[in-house]
Amino acid sequence: MTRKSENAATLSSLLGITDEEAANLLEVPISITVDESDRTGRALAHELAKLLSRTVTSVEINPKEHTASIEVVIGAAWPKTSHILPVTVTEGEIQIGGSAARKECSSEIASVVPLIAACYTAGMALKAALGDSFVLPGPSPTEGMVISIADILGEDQSWIERETLFSDTYLAGAGAIGNGFLYGLSHFRPVGTLTIVDPDKVSDGNTNRCILFQDEDIPHPKALRLAKNAQSMFPFCELLPEEATIQQLGKRKDGRWLYRLIVAVDSRRARRSLQNEIPGEVFDASTTGAVECVLHHHKQPTELACLACVYHEAPDELARERHIAELLGVDIELVKQHYVTPEAAQQITQKYPNIPQQELAGQAYDSLFKALCGEQRLKTAENRQVLAPFAFVSVLAGVLLAIDVVRRLSQDDDAPNFNYFRLSPWAPPVQDLRQERPRNIACEFCSQQVLLETARRIWTRT
Ligand SMILES: [Zn+2]
Known part of the structure; x- marks a missing residue:
């Protein structure tokens, strides 16, 4: 269940709560309501379900029964509950929450737009599902947000x-x-x-x-x-x-x-x-x-x-590598090589005999670390620095x-x-x-x- 625990670890660090609480929050069911006739809306619903199902436990498009904590209502679709997050796409804008227009999504848009809209809607849906007592970055679902499509794709497309x-x-x-x-x-x-x-x-x-x-x-x-x-x-x-x-x-x-x-x-x-x-x-x-x-x-x-200017060695990066090295029981110079060598794998299994050695070799230290943090095998506050994004x-x-x-x-x-x-x-x-x-x-x-x-x-x- 690494997948679930990685998401929980990420959410718990964003909200400052325990992983267990976060895992419970991610059990929240989300539903998506969309009209069959709304072509762009259906594409958005499909992408949104795909993204959210990798983060929360249950996502359904137009479910028969309405038990979800939040209903994402796309375009002009008729809401089935009172806890809704309205979303629509006009020719120039992606409107999410707040005073999003309740009208059918435009079909005069590039095919990538529903996917972009789904990415931004996923974050907002998560906020809406968790409710006001949990504060995630950016505007609240009630404030809503409007994204100009030209800001992402340019004026001339x-x-x-x-x-x-x-x-x-x-x-x-x-x-x-x-x-x-x-x-x-x-x-x-x-x-x-x-x-x-x-x-x-x-x-x-x-x-x-x-x-x-x-x-x-x-x-x-x-x-x-x-x-x-x-x-x-x-x-x-x-x-x-x-x-x-x-x-x-x-x-x-x-x-x-x-x-x-x-x-x-x-x-x-x-x-x-x-x-x-x-x-x-x-x-x-x-x-x-x-x-x-x-x-x-x-x-x-x-x-x-250049690439090395942008990702210039940050002081916390060295500290993190040292921390990874310490916790895994591996020499820091080996961690700097980025991938676990057979030699390093041997060192790690000495400290963590429950991790099979063949699982380790060739893995990136960051990925390995994220996985182990998520599985609670290496749980400390500093591990929060290495979080898997949603x-x-x-x-x-x-x-x-x-x-x-x-x-x-x-x-x-x-x-x-x-x-x-x-x-x-x-x-x-x-x-x-x-x-x-x-x-x-x-x-x-x-x-x-x-x-x-x-x-x-x-x-x-x-
Ligand atoms: Zn440079």
């Missing part, structure tokens, strides 16, 4: 219909964000090939946030399973799985490789180490626990922030990443000119948080003149 050519493109990380990325990307028209790289295997805890993984994917390689499960959504783009890290692929021979890298790995250190491969263009999304998503983009040669948080990060990739590659005139964007999955995006981040002078990559020179030499396009 003609780029959506264009084909996006993928060649020499790598997706690093087939976990929660990698899943969300492909799920979002399926609403666009990628053509070519995409290599999916991940050395890790699917574990029980993964299925609560990886939208394209099911129980039968445990314990198979993430990259293989993601490619297999997602391929049918991409008739013109071949997904090529590699059970390895980008570094292990070892293709950096003549210097010029990794023309384009999409980053969905699960730790700051892993992101920084990808910068050492000197990728030509980077699209990146990450989540900070369940409270924030971050998007980053750069293209070499650049004078602005499904809707990872999916939102992945979908926004897909939008960023397609939009920039389609050479949209209106393409975003930021290289760093922080946003909350619990509130509408704030445009002012789209920034042009300068280089970090202490960056482990940019502070080395020789690396900057190499990047310039390799990637100066003629």
Whole structure:
């Protein structure tokens, strides 16, 4: 039951309650009411049920009996109870809670919009289901929120219909964000090939946030399973799985490789180490626990922030690694390698004989730690720093990443000119948080003149 306990651990830390209380709260049933005739509304309902069912115990669309704590009422559907959260999508807006219009959802919208709406509705539905006595981030269901679709897709959305050519493109990380990325990307028209790289295997805890993984994917390689499960959504783009890290692929021979890298790995250190491969263009999304998503983009040669600038080593990161090392009984230098080596697995099983050694080798320390925290095998207050996001948080990060990739590659005139964007999955995006981040002078990559020179030499396009 790792899946349930990971969600409970995340909620308990957000609310400052015990895991047991949180687990009880997540038993809350949620229902969704939608009219059969509302095409966009039905798509929204379907996505919402898919996301919420990975977080709470029971979600039903148009149930026969109404016993749910909260009823999400989509479009002009007639409510069946008095505890409702109204949601609708107009041509320009996603309206959730508050004074959301009670009218049928617009059909004049891009196909990705119901999915975006579902991600934001999931957070609000959770708030509504838990009631006023629990405070989660962002506006309350009574206040409601309105998300401008143009804030996410731009004013001119003609780029959506264009084909996006993928060649020499790598997706690093087939976990929660990698899943969300492909799920979002399926609403666009990628053509070519995409290599999916991940050395890790699917574990029980993964299925609560990886939208394209099911129980039968445990314990198979993430990259293989993601490619297999997602391929049918991409008739013109071949997904090529590699059970390895980008570094292990070892293709950096003549210097010029990794023309384009999409980053969905699960730790700051892993992101920084990808910068050492000197990728030509980077699209990146990450989540900070369940409270924030971050998007980053750069293209070499650049004078602005690189991946290692954005995910510069934070003091609490070292403290966390030390903490992981201590609790697992592993040398800190081994933790810094990011993946559990056979040597480290041996050390861990000495301290935790109940964890089978073969389950450990190859796992990312962060994933392992999240799983063990969720299972209460390693329970302390400090473990709160490593929290698994809810499904809707990872999916939102992945979908926004897909939008960023397609939009920039389609050479949209209106393409975003930021290289760093922080946003909350619990509130509408704030445009002012789209920034042009300068280089970090202490960056482990940019502070080395020789690396900057190499990047310039390799990637100066003629
Ligand atoms: Zn840098």
